[in-house]
Amino acid sequence: MAALVYFRKISEDSELVRYKFGDDPDSFSRQLTMKKDPQTSVADDGLADYTFLKASRKINAMRAEAGQWPERGMSVS
Template identity: 65%
Template sequence: MAAIVYFRKVSETEEGVEYEFGDDPGDFTRRLTMDKASRTSTVRDELVDHTFLKASRKLNALRTERGVWPERGMSVS
């Protein structure tokens, strides 16, 4: 079974980056914030599930790979 998550940057400050994310790129229903210093994430709705973890891990991987926080992206497995 495939799992997919899409994400798009909403805002960025010196401390963190906020993304909206979900399984439908036309209807994001959730938000997460990445702490730039610790590279840890929190989810606004406090639901720590597979979709949230998948988005968070992909965002960290892209940040490491590119050297900047991505504007948008997706993860499929």
Template identity: 60%
Template sequence: MAALVYFRKITEDPNAIVYSFGEDPSAMTRHLTMDKNARKSQPDDGNIDYLFLKASRKINSMYEQASEWPERGMSVS
């Protein structure tokens, strides 16, 4: 089974970034908040599912590669 997640940065402050994410780039209805210092995220709806984990891991992976938080992206597996 293939898994696909899109994400886009919504807001950022010195400590955290909020991303929207979802399976369709035109309907990213969920949000996650990334703690920039700890590099840990939490889903705003409290639902720690595969889609949330996939988005969070890809965001962290892109940060490791570029040393900056991504504006948007996607992950497919």
């Protein structure tokens, strides 16, 4: 079974980065907040499911690779 998640940054300040995410890039259904230091994340709806974990891990991986928070992206497996 394939899993697909898209995400897009909606805001960033000195402490937090917020993303919308979901399985449809034209209609994001959820939001997550990433704390910059330490790099931890929380699903704004409280549901820490596979889709949330997939988005959060991909965002962190892209951040580590590029040295900045990604504007948008996707993860597929």
